[in-house]
Amino acid sequence: MTIDGRALRGDTTRQVVLDTALEMFAKQGYRATSVRDIAARSGITHPGLLYHFPTKQALLMAALKRRDEVDCIEEDDGVVEFADLDGRALLAHLVAGAAKNATKRGLVELFASLSVEATAPDHPAHEYFVDRYASLRATLVRGLEELDAAGQLRPGVVPAVTAAHLIALMDGLQIQWLLDPQTDMAGALAGYVNGLLVHPFDAG
Amino acid sequence: MTIDGRALRGDTTRQVVLDTALEMFAKQGYRATSVRDIAARSGITHPGLLYHFPTKQALLMAALKRRDEVDCIEEDDGVVEFADLDGRALLAHLVAGAAKNATKRGLVELFASLSVEATAPDHPAHEYFVDRYASLRATLVRGLEELDAAGQLRPGVVPAVTAAHLIALMDGLQIQWLLDPQTDMAGALAGYVNGLLVHPFDAG
DNA sequence: GTCTATAGCTTGATAGAC
DNA sequence: GTCTATCAAGCTATAGAC
Numbered sequence: 001m002t003i004d005g006r007a008l009r010g011d012t013t014r015q016v017v018l019d020t021a022l023e024m025f026a027k028q029g030y031r032a033t034s035v036r037d038i039a040a041r042s043g044i045t046h047p048g049l050l051y052h053f054p055t056k057q058a059l060l061m062a063a064l065k066r067r068d069e070v071d072c073i074e075e076d077d078g079v080v081e082f083a084d085l086d087g088r089a090l091l092a093h094l095v096a097g098a099a100k101n102a103t104k105r106g107l108v109e110l111f112a113s114l115s116v117e118a119t120a121p122d123h124p125a126h127e128y129f130v131d132r133y134a135s136l137r138a139t140l141v142r143g144l145e146e147l148d149a150a151g152q153l154r155p156g157v158v159p160a161v162t163a164a165h166l167i168a169l170m171d172g173l174q175i176q177w178l179l180d181p182q183t184d185m186a187g188a189l190a191g192y193v194n195g196l197l198v199h200p201f202d203a204g
Numbered sequence: 205m206t207i208d209g210r211a212l213r214g215d216t217t218r219q220v221v222l223d224t225a226l227e228m229f230a231k232q233g234y235r236a237t238s239v240r241d242i243a244a245r246s247g248i249t250h251p252g253l254l255y256h257f258p259t260k261q262a263l264l265m266a267a268l269k270r271r272d273e274v275d276c277i278e279e280d281d282g283v284v285e286f287a288d289l290d291g292r293a294l295l296a297h298l299v300a301g302a303a304k305n306a307t308k309r310g311l312v313e314l315f316a317s318l319s320v321e322a323t324a325p326d327h328p329a330h331e332y333f334v335d336r337y338a339s340l341r342a343t344l345v346r347g348l349e350e351l352d353a354a355g356q357l358r359p360g361v362v363p364a365v366t367a368a369h370l371i372a373l374m375d376g377l378q379i380q381w382l383l384d385p386q387t388d389m390a391g392a393l394a395g396y397v398n399g400l401l402v403h404p405f406d407a408g
Numbered sequence: 409g410t411c412t413a414t415a416g417c418t419t420g421a422t423a424g425a426c
Numbered sequence: 427g428t429c430t431a432t433c434a435a436g437c438t439a440t441a442g443a444c
Contacts, residue, residue: 034436034438045412051410117317133384156399165396171375188369250421255428410443415440416438417438419436422434426427
């Protein structure tokens with residue numbers, strides 16, 4: 001598609017604005033970040049920005065979509081999608097993701113505050129988050145059922161309930177970590193995950 | 205102290221404002237609710253409100269304190285404090301609390317949005333939430349250690365990690381429930397709790 | 409595509425009358 | 427204790443020049 005990395009990233013104003021918006025929403029949250037600030041840091045004025053994204057909400061949605069694209073490229077060395085991983089890799093990926101999140105406070109803040117904010121049915125990002133949670137849950141249920149069929153799950157582990165637990169743990173641990181950065185998100189998550197498996201990760 | 209319930213509740217403007225503030229903060233969040241709106245719904249003007257609570261932050265803190273009082277009175281038939289329950293009662297109380305929360309969306313919204321918002325060190329409610337989480341965690345660790353000493357915990361259950369899990373599950377399940385009211389918060393929490401105990405709640 | 413300028417609104421908070 | 431009036435600041439969004 002492109003010759004080098006820079007060209008792939010795209011040097012149009014749109015892309016610069018999106019990256020800046022993502023960074024600032026991440027650092028300060030959606031409501032606390034003004035269109036003016038994003039525009040200024042992008043090297044244009046706010047009406048200039050609003051030419052590309054007609055409203056602040058539109059900018060948010062575009063930034064979230066961009067984030068998903070970047071996430072996909074960065075997290076998988078190949079072209080592997082999260083949803084395509086097998087059961088065990090899925091769980092390993094969750095723990096690794098928690099460890100990775102612990103290096104990006106702003107992004108954790110963005111998704112934590114936004115996922116609560118977007119709980120309101122009339123929020124611009126409501127559908128985005130409903131879909132996000134539903135697909136994450138579906139992927140986890142599928143992975144857990146796969147492990148169950150292979151006899152890899154301890155007795156009493158119910159895929160549907162466990163999927164909800166895993167998502168809740170990730171969200172809840174993020175809050176605790178934001179309140180107290182000493183919190184070991186990945187460790188706590190790994191503790192739960194290993195309790196699910198007949199052959200925990202420690203033992204190979 | 206008083207002759208009837210009404211007098212106990214207090215009919216001063218202060219109390220009316222506090223209840224209104226609690227309700228509106230719960231429905232819309234702290235930042236999205238203006239002092240004007242609260243005042244109007246309380247039947248006064250906003251300078252009238254600011255006579256009683258000099259700043260919006262002071263109002264928030266007073267409303268949170270009031271909530272804790274109401275909570276204490278309502279939840280415990282006697283004078284028993286949450287922190288005074290024994291290990292098993294503590295866990296039962298968590299599950300019961302989750303079920304009770306499922307009847308009060310507004311309150312769940314308030315604490316969900318506020319606990320993320322207050323993650324910022326300069327937020328007016330930051331210390332309140334840091335203390336809240338620390339004391340809840342300490343109480344749970346104490347209760348779990350108690351159960352452990354009595355041989356009631358399954359092998360491999362570590363009190364410190366499990367306490368963090370329980371708090372994270374409560375927070376995370378609330379988000380899922382807010383996004384989809386079909387979510388069974390109490391059921392999911394009970395599933396985790398029963399996995400901790402040698403003698404689950406089902407079997408007495 | 410990007411600018412200057414500004415409309416039009418909401419916010420938290422204050423001054424001072426009653 | 428509550429009001430009217432007002433401030434200064436912030437915001438999103440629009441109009442129109444270039």
